[in-house]
Every structure is written in structure tokens, then in C-alpha cells.
Amino acid sequence: MEDIVSNFDLVLSGFWITLQLAFWSALGSLVIGALLVAMRVGPVRVLALFATSYVNIVRNTPLLVIFILVFAGFPALDLLVGTPFLVKGIVTMTIYTSPFVCEALRAGVNSVQLGQAEAARAIGMTFGQTMTQVVLPQAVRASVPPLTSVIIAMTKNTSIAAVFGLAEATARMRGFTNNNADDRILIFLVFALGYIVIVEAISGASWLLERRWRTVR
Amino acid sequence: MTAEAAPEPGQIHAGTGEPLVVLDGVNKWFGSLHVLNDIDLSIARGEVVVVIGPSGSGKSTLCRTINRLETIQQGSITLDGQPLPAEGKQLANLRAEVGMVFQSFNLWAHKTILENLTLGPIKVRKTSKADAEKRGMELLERVGIAHQAQKYPAQLSGGQQQRVAIARALAMDPKVMLFDEPTSALDPEMIKEVLDVMVDLAQRGMTMVVVTHEMGFARTAADRVVFMADGAIAEENTPEEFFTNPRSERAQDFLGKILKH
Numbered sequence: 001m002e003d004i005v006s007n008f009d010l011v012l013s014g015f016w017i018t019l020q021l022a023f024w025s026a027l028g029s030l031v032i033g034a035l036l037v038a039m040r041v042g043p044v045r046v047l048a049l050f051a052t053s054y055v056n057i058v059r060n061t062p063l064l065v066i067f068i069l070v071f072a073g074f075p076a077l078d079l080l081v082g083t084p085f086l087v088k089g090i091v092t093m094t095i096y097t098s099p100f101v102c103e104a105l106r107a108g109v110n111s112v113q114l115g116q117a118e119a120a121r122a123i124g125m126t127f128g129q130t131m132t133q134v135v136l137p138q139a140v141r142a143s144v145p146p147l148t149s150v151i152i153a154m155t156k157n158t159s160i161a162a163v164f165g166l167a168e169a170t171a172r173m174r175g176f177t178n179n180n181a182d183d184r185i186l187i188f189l190v191f192a193l194g195y196i197v198i199v200e201a202i203s204g205a206s207w208l209l210e211r212r213w214r215t216v217r
Numbered sequence: 218m219t220a221e222a223a224p225e226p227g228q229i230h231a232g233t234g235e236p237l238v239v240l241d242g243v244n245k246w247f248g249s250l251h252v253l254n255d256i257d258l259s260i261a262r263g264e265v266v267v268v269i270g271p272s273g274s275g276k277s278t279l280c281r282t283i284n285r286l287e288t289i290q291q292g293s294i295t296l297d298g299q300p301l302p303a304e305g306k307q308l309a310n311l312r313a314e315v316g317m318v319f320q321s322f323n324l325w326a327h328k329t330i331l332e333n334l335t336l337g338p339i340k341v342r343k344t345s346k347a348d349a350e351k352r353g354m355e356l357l358e359r360v361g362i363a364h365q366a367q368k369y370p371a372q373l374s375g376g377q378q379q380r381v382a383i384a385r386a387l388a389m390d391p392k393v394m395l396f397d398e399p400t401s402a403l404d405p406e407m408i409k410e411v412l413d414v415m416v417d418l419a420q421r422g423m424t425m426v427v428v429t430h431e432m433g434f435a436r437t438a439a440d441r442v443v444f445m446a447d448g449a450i451a452e453e454n455t456p457e458e459f460f461t462n463p464r465s466e467r468a469q470d471f472l473g474k475i476l477k478h
Contacts, residue, residue: 043304115323119382122284123337123389124313126306133340138327 003180004187014172015194020086021168022155022198025093029154030147032094033101037139038131040102041109055099063157066096071164089161089168097154104146108139141213148206152199169194237262237424238283238393243292245278252278253289254448260393265425267435267456270445271471276428279445280397283426284315297392313341316386316394320401322378324370330357330381331366334388342389349388356384360414376407380414387418394418396427432475436460444468 004011039051058066070092074080080088112135120130140147162171173191177184238260245253252275260266268276281287282294285301285308294301296315302308324333334353338344344352357363360380362373370378379399386394396415400408412434419425419438429435435442435456442459444452446467452459460476463469 113321113323115319115321116325118286119317119319119323119325119385121309122286122312122315122317122319123385124309124311124341125337126309129340133336134325134327138325141327 004176004183004190007176010172010175011169011190011194014167014169014191015198017086017166017168018155018158018170018194019198021089021093021158021161021166022151024090025097025154025158026151028090028094029097029101029150032098033105034136036098036102037105037109038128038136040106041135042127042131051102055102058095059099059103061096063092063096063160064163067092067160067164070095085161085164085166089158089164089166092161093154093158096157097150100150100153101147104143104150105136105139107146108141108143109135111142112138144206144210144213148202152202155198155202156195235262236260237264237297238426239293239295240279240282241293241295243279243282243289243294245282245287245289245291252448253282256292256450258443258450260424260426263422263424264440265419265423265427265438266441266443267439268426268428268443268445269430269432269435269471270451274445275448276445277397280395280426280428283393283395284312284317286317309341313337313389314392316389316391318379318382318386318394318396318399320398322370322375322382322402324378324382324385326370329367329369330362330373333370333381334385337385337389353384353388356387357381359417360384361410374407375403376410379403379407379411383411383414383418393424393426396425396429398428398430400429400431430475432460444471446471 036051036055039047040055042048070080070088074088080091083091116138117130117135120134125133158168159170161168162174165171169191173187176187180187236259238258240256240258243253243256244251254275256279258266258279268279270276278287282289283296285294296311299311302311324330325336328336331350331353334356335344335346335349338349338352339346354363354366357366360383362377362381362384365373365377370381373381383394383399399415400411403411408431412431415425415427415434416438427434427439439456441453442456443450444459444463444465444467446465451467452463452465454464459468460472463472
């Protein structure tokens with residue numbers, strides 16, 4: 001009890017790293033996921049094939065394996081050598097989460113009526129303009145609920161980074177429980193509460209977005 | 218905007234005579250279905266051509282081939298002397314010159330009415346936002362929707378949405394306007410407001426290809442009626458001649474069915 005109170009700054013610093021990891025990974029995943037979905041539904045067959053393969057391969061690979069690949073495999077190929085652990089963690093989470101974002105967005109793209117894209121093409125927009133101006137903005141609106149689930153799952157997945165030397169929340173929790181075996185339940189509850197706050201914040205943001213866009217329709 | 222003000226019927230080419238859209242030996246199949254069968258059609262600048270025919274006759278497909286929303290397998294289509302490009306930037310440029318109005322309006326649901334009118338000019342024509350909005354408001358004024366400029370499409374009635382869709386196409390200053398059954402999804406009392414806008418457009422000299430079931434519009438505004446059946450042009454004539462004295466048996470049969478009620 002005393003330990004976690006007197007060292008509460010460690011709890012906060014752990015969640016600060018978790019937050020940074022989650023924020024930048026979410027941003028990266030949303031951007032890469034949007035690119036992947038544009039390739040998947042686009043007219044260029046090679047790109048569609050690439051995006052489909054990427055989604056299927058990465059989605060079928062455990063997150064732990066991708067962590068090992070980035071932290072142990074990449075340096076062997078002279079990639080990401082000397083990069084901070086936080087950045088490596090973000091790269092890993094982005095690689096893993098972007099296919100899920102792609103598929104959530106694709107559900108949204110499928111929900112956009114064909115006529116919307118047809119009207120864009122008919123007015124002279126290129127494929128890229130049709131996607132960025134007309135299809136994706138509407139697809140994102142329809143994808144908010146599944147995207148929220150993806151981002152929440154991703155936030156909780158960041159805890160795996162604890163194993164790879166990132167002093168994020170779960171790593172800090174392990175430190176506390178190792179030193180204070182009697183207070184395990186309390187420590188666990190404190191950290192669980194931290195994750196709950198983050199996840200509820202994401203849910204709240206998603207709720208606000210949905211409410212704002214509903215009036216638009 | 219009424220029948221009295223319509224251009225004088227009885228002349229096939231009300232336009233300047235020089236062809237703007239030319240379809241030559243166009244053929245298209247959907248699988249084994251021959252949807253367009255040897256279509257030859259020349260549309261003069263300023264001419265209003267109404268395409269009618271039973272459903273499944275290929276009239277919508279014909280309309281959609283002119284801006285290549287449907288590809289063709291044989292023949293050629295030229296616009297202002299230029300053959301339709303295949304894919305890519307040139308095709309996009311060509312489509313910017315061809316306005317299209319759809320049966321289901323297809324206004325962009327996430328954009329306001331005014332944004333629907335300015336998006337094309339800003340993104341495709343690289344017009345400044347201020348100029349695009351000024352022109353957009355003028356066009357909304359013209360179709361009678363200016364007071365709804367900040368609303369979203371779903372907040373408008375079908376007739377209003379279709380008038381906005383016409384204004385959206387006009388905002389690109391197209392050389393020709395294609396109408397693919399523009400009133401078929403509308404409640405009866407809203408059809409007139411859309412047809413009024415189209416008649417006005419015809420009187421201003423716009424080149425128009427209109428696929429429709431509105432025989433009243435064909436009589437009022439068309440320079441020529443093209444009757445399609447089974448993917449081919451079965452008959453073409455002035456509206457006056459076509460409706461009072463159809464020559465082909467298919468047209469007689471079709472008119473007999475629709476004009477009896």
C-alpha cells in the first residue's frame with residue numbers, strides 16, 4: 001500500500017508511456033489502414049492483391065510474434081537499429097493493427113451506396129479524389145463502432161510491450177507486484193482502473209463522434 | 218417554363234447542326250445479353266434528345282456509355298470530336314465536361330447542399346472556394362433552393378434533391394447533360410418541379426440526352442425522340458411525328474400501352 005502511494009509517479013509514468021504508445025499506434029494504424037482499404041477496393045489489381053495478402057498474413061500472426069520480428073528480427077536486417085523502444089513498439093502495434101482497421105473501414109466502404117462514388121466519377125474526380133472526398137469520409141462515419149473496438153483492443157494489446165523492455169503500465173504493475181506480494185489485488189485494481197479510464201475515454205470520444213455525425217445525415 | 222414557351226417542334230435538329238456527341242456502331246454485351254446493338258446516334262450542339270423505350274431496352278446503359286460509366290466492347294464514341302479516353306486522368310477530364318443526373322440523385326450525403334455544388338469545381342477545376350461558392354449560390358437560386366444551401370441532402374425532399382443534383386452538374390459548366398431517368402424515383406407531385414428546371418435548361422440551349430418515361434416532357438422540350446427496344450434504336454423522329462404517327466410496330470405497341478391510361 002505504502003509503496004504504490006509513495007511511488008505513484010511510477011504508475012503515472014507507466015500510463016503516460018501506454019498513452020503515447022496507444023495514441024501514435026492508433027494514428028499510424030488509421031493512416032495505413034485507410035491506405036490498405038483504398039488499395040483493396042481500387043482498380044489496380046496488383047495493389048489489391050498486395051493489400052489482401054498483407055491483411056490475411058498479418059491478421060493471422062500473433063501479436064507476440066510481430067513484436068519478436070520487430071525487436072529481434074529487424075535489427076538483424078539492419079532495420080530500426082538504435083531506434084528507441086517506444087518507436088519500435090509503435091511500429092509493431094501499427095503493423096499489427098492496420099489490417100483490422102482496414103477491414104473495419106472496408107465494412108464502412110461497402111455500406112456507402114455505389115451511386116455516391118459514381119456521382120464523384122461522373123463529375124470528373126480521379127479515383128484518389130473519389131476515395132478521399134466522398135467514399136472514405138462516409139465510410140469512416142459508418143465504421144466508428146467497429147473502429148472503436150479495434151482501437152480499444154489495440155490499447156489493451158500495448159501491454160505486451162511490457163515484455164520487450166518498455167516501462168509502460170503493465171511493466172510497472174509487474175514491478176510493484178514483485179516487490180509487494182501482499183498487496184497484489186490492490187495494485188492490480190489500481191492499474192485496471194487506469195486502463196478502464198483510457199478505454200472509457202476512447203468510448204466517450206467515439207460516442208461524441210457518432211452523435212455529431214448522426215445529426216449530419 | 219410551360220408548354221407554350223417550348224421551342225417549336227417539327228425540326229429534327231434545333232441545335233447548330235454540328236455534332237457534339239457521336240456514337241458509331243456501338244455494341245455492348247452483359248455476358249450473353251446484347252444490351253446495345255449497333256447503336257449509331259449523332260447529337261448536335263444544343264439539341265435535346267429524349268430516349269424512351271420499355272425497361273430493359275438498354276436506354277439507361279446507352280446514356281451511361283456517353284461518359285463511360287459503362288464501357289463498350291465495339292464501336293466508338295466521340296465527344297466534341299475527341300474519342301472517349303480509356304481510364305485515368307484524361308477520362309476524368311472528359312467526365313468533367315459531361316454533366317450527369319441520376320435516377321437516385323446521388324447527392325453526397327456528408328456534404329451540405331452548397332458543398333455538393335462546390336466540391337467538383339474546387340477539386341476538379343481548381344476554382345477558388347469563393348468563386349465556386351458564388352457560382353454555386355447563383356445556380357441554387359436558379360433552381361429555387363438557395364435558402365436551403367446549408368442543409369444536408371437528407372433534409373430535402375426528393376424533388377429538391379434532384380434539382381440540386383442538376384445544379385451540381387451545371388456547376389461544372391458541362392458541354393452536354395445526361396439525365397438517366399431523373400424523375401422515376403420521385404413522388405408525382407414533385408416531378409413537375411424537376412421537369413420545369415429541365416425545360417428551362419433546354420430553352421437556354423443546353424445539349425441534353427434525357428432517358429425518361431415522361432412523355433409530356435418529350436413533347437414539350439425534345440427536338441428528337443429516340444425509341445429503343447431490345448438494345449437497338451427502333452425508331453427516331455420529332456416528338457410530334459413519333460407520338461401521333463409511330464412507324465415501327467414496337468413503338469406503336471409501346472405507346473399503346475403507356476398512353477391508354
